[in-house]
Amino acid sequence: MRLPSRPARIRQALAGAAAALLLAGCGASVASDTTTTGTSTTSSSSSSVSTTDATTVDGALADDVAVETGDTSYDEADATTVTLSGSSAESDSDAVSTADGTVTISAAGTYVLTGDLTGQVVVDSAADGVVRLVLDDASVTSESSAAIDVVDAESVVVVLADGSDNSLTDATTYADTSEDAPTGTLYSTADLTIGGSGSLTVTGNSNNGIVGKDGLVITGGTIEVTSVDDGIIGKDYLVLSDGTVTVDATDDAFKSDNTEDAGAGFVLIEGGELAVTSQDDGIKGVQVLVSGGTVDVAGSNEAMEGSTIIIDDGDVELHSADDGVNVSSSDDSAATDGQPGGEMQADDSLQLYVNGGTLEVWASGDGLDSNGSATITGGDIVVYGPTTDGNGALDVNGTFDVSGGTLLAVGSAGMMVAPSTDSAPAQGWIATALPATATAGSEVVITDADGAEVATYTVEKDFASVVYSSADLTQGDTYTVTVDGTATTVTAGDAPAGGHGGPMGG
DSSP: OOOOOOOOOOOOOOHHHHHTTOOSSOOOOOOOSEEEETTEEEEOSSOOOOSOOOSSHHHHHHHSOOOOOOOOOOOGGGOEEEEEEETEEEOSOTTEEEETTEEEEOSSEEEEEEEEEESEEEEEOOSSSEEEEEEEEEEEEOSSSOSEEEEEOSEEEEEEOTTOEEEEEOOSSOSOOSTTSOOEEEEESSEEEEEESSEEEEEESSSEEEEESSEEEEOSSEEEEEESSOSEEESSEEEEOSSEEEEEESSOSEEEOOOSSTTOSEEEEEEEEEEEEESSEEEEOSEEEEEEEEEEEEEOSEEEEESEEEEEEEEEEEEESSOSEEEOOTTOOOSSTTSTTOOOOOOTTOEEEEOSSEEEEEESSOSEEESSEEEEOSSEEEEEOOSSTTSOSEEESSOEEEOSSEEEEEEOSTTOOOOOSSOTTOOOEEEEEEEEEEOTTEEEEEEOTTSOEEEEEEESSOEEEEEEEOTTOOTTOEEEEEETTEEEEEETTOOOSSOOSSOTTO
């Protein structure tokens, strides 16, 4: 059951198709030609990894490029009205011209677009200044390219007018397929901010939905994106601070893809509501940072993927045909993953931190998978892992430190992984295989040596193992795990017995 999302903190500066894509091993999160030394990145032949050793979202952002958020407020008296009609538009501004179905805006300023256009809106402003496009019941459908194409501008702000319903639809095939041609229905080469309180429906018939080739920030509105390729892409960063965003993408749904520049390529969710369905990755970046808001990956191959993933707050639910949370870089070999007895060497540059919030994972592959380290200092985490022994609810190649929060991980027993025993300060944990596989809906009751109840969960998926950690457990003490009346005694801090492959006890 979902908990209410926490207040957003604004900072300026489905499954069926996905299951067919289930991979045998860990997916690669980033493909690049960079390596990392400390917090700087230099070119080489290996993959990009995180350019920060921070353990919190704020710490990571301090190492990253600054987020530039455009102002969605404007003075109607200073705005230029552009009335769209058929394949043309009317405006009293010399900066607005129309030819052959293309409406071109050539100067900074605020432009209110209303009406229906069969054609394209092009922004081509070489001068300094913000181009602000206010969509007020505007519909743009292109038969040859992107619906809105920002060729040049210092920055662009798209405002969804209060109470308005807007739509953008691109062509099935683009007339221009050159290297510099647009690759999305709403395409911008400049910093792009989308906000306001209206709604926007984006349909990507040829390629992607929304593409920002610099930074992309969403600060409000109700936005629905459907695309035959990627859903929403920000190059240097993709930020959601407020609004309601829904993405249904054939490929990746919500991602930042700059794997070449230090401090870039991050996804930041600090407020709002994000719901995505993808046949590949749900949320993807060199870094994936969550400090608030609500995230629901309803279907994906891998739900959340990056070289560094940090969750400080928020309400996150992930569903995946393969890994739920995957911390990896593109040169991580999948040759031994999912095979009993197979291990990969840990990469110290790959990090998972959960410091707060709620995290619920439903995975057919690994639930929480880090090819480096994993650290839990807080939050409420429930992992419904795989039902087959080729993967595990938890899969950590390096150290796995738990010092706070609560963790329940249930799934198959063949590749069980438990927290490290030498972390300081270590929180108590238990890990055990069950005598037999329990069915979905079974109740797990954990009691201490005196018979006092420590925790009770109803598990909504078949499972054969239980890993649990909380401040209520004491290392070295004995506990009883009872499932459907069958009791198993376990000592807190003892690595699980009976699993195959994978590092036992971190």
